[in-house]
Amino acid sequence: MKLIQMPQYLIVTACCGLILVGCESFSMKPQKFSTPDEHYQQVLEAQKAGVEFDEAAKNLPEATAEEHAKLGDAHLQQGQLGLAIGQYLQVLEKDPTQTATRYKLAMLLLKHGKADASRKEFKKVLEQDDQFALAYEGLGQAFLVLGDHLGADQSFRKALSLDQNLWRSHTYLGIMADRRHLHLSAIEAYNAALAIQPREGMVLNNLGMAQYMNRQYRQAANTFQLAIQAGTDSPKVANNLGLALSKLGKFPEAFDAFKKGTNPAKAYNNVGIALLEAGRPKRAISCFEKAIELEPTFYEKANENLEQAKRAASQVDPKGSTKLEACL
Incomplete structure (x- = not known):
């Protein structure tokens, strides 16, 4: 008997973990400006009112690298990522040795879809500090976006050799293993990530998918339930739970799960x-x-x-x- 394939909108592959790319690793608290920074606070206030930076700053003294960095951090906190990039470029023009600022710039470029430019910046960071674990992780993300899986694999493993607590690196290794249909390796990587970040819903979802693809349907159903309990309010996770419950023959429960996702x-x-x-x-x-x-x-x-x-x-x-x- 020829069977109909599962509809594509039900299937969620482990690559959904890729949404982890972002600025979380260097988010900051709101900036509190000291007295020497008051003129830059004026620039920020002028920009909020719609005044261009060049106009707002033309009567101000030339900023130092430190002042550009503070202004860039303030823009980052306010979600003005393009302005933050501009300020970080100013920092690096004045002082190319600022590896922390270059790392922030590389992450922002990656978030903006400029993976190749991001890759170059991460490499510059590592030329200055070859023990910067997060920069290896970022480089791995850039390689992954660029389709260089070997480079990504080597970068994530190097990051973990420097810091085993980088749960995102474990997660990306799991994603790459899933893409190669090495689901047992993926399960091992996701479990390593969850040992560090046990309630990360997207990692739980990825683990459940790896278990599902490895025909471990009962474990998958339990894992998807954990993802939901962790607060992952996603139709994808609900649909994945429905798939696993269907394989277990629990069709009424599967219907309830599917209904939450569609x-x-x-x-x-x-x-x-x-x-x-x-x-x-x-x-x-x-x-x-x-x-x-x-x-x-x-x-x-x-x-x-x-x-x-x-x-x-x-x-x-x-x-x-x-x-x-x-x-x-």
């Missing part, structure tokens, strides 16, 4: 597909009919699945019995 019509459709894969075509027919009843605009896809279920049912019961089983 609307009831699509939840019935998803359960119907799971039932069809489990060799229960008559029960699947009832689910597809329920999906069509609830959402007529969903008719085309659900009807296609319904026809597939009817063909499968006719193969299971050549006499053509019309008696169906309840969906749930």
Whole structure:
């Protein structure tokens, strides 16, 4: 019997961990300006009022590297990332040895999608300080975006050789292992990350997906539940839980999970597909009919699945019995 594949919108691969790329590792508290910085506070206030930096600063004395750095940090705190980049570039123009500032610049470039420029900045950081673990982690992220998996792997492993507590590096190694279908290696990497950051919902989701792909459905279901308990309010995690519960034959529970990730019509459709894969075509027919009843605009896809279920049912019961089983 030819089965319908699971709809793509249900499948969540482990690469979703890539959303970890960002500025979290160098976020800061709001800046409190001392008296010598008051003229730069005036620049900030002028910019809030819509005045361009050049106009606001033209009557001020030339800033030092330290002052540019403070202004860049203030922009970063306020979410003005482009202005922060400009200030950090000013710092490095005056003092190229400021590795902490160059690291911030590299992370911001990475966040802005400029992976190659970010890679170059991370390498400059490491030329000045080859023990900067977070810079190796950032370099690995840049390599990963650029598709250089060998470079990424080497960078994350170097980061961890310097600091085993970099849970993001463990996570990225898990993502890369999952992409190579090395799910046991991925599980090991995610568990290493969770030993450091036990309630990180996205890592729990990735671990659950690795377990699911390794056919460890009971463990996967438990892990997705932990992700939800950790506060990961994501339709993807709910759908993943539905997939795992379907593999365990817990179709009513799977429906409840799917419903949290999508609307009831699509939840019935998803359960119907799971039932069809489990060799229960008559029960699947009832689910597809329920999906069509609830959402007529969903008719085309659900009807296609319904026809597939009817063909499968006719193969299971050549006499053509019309008696169906309840969906749930």
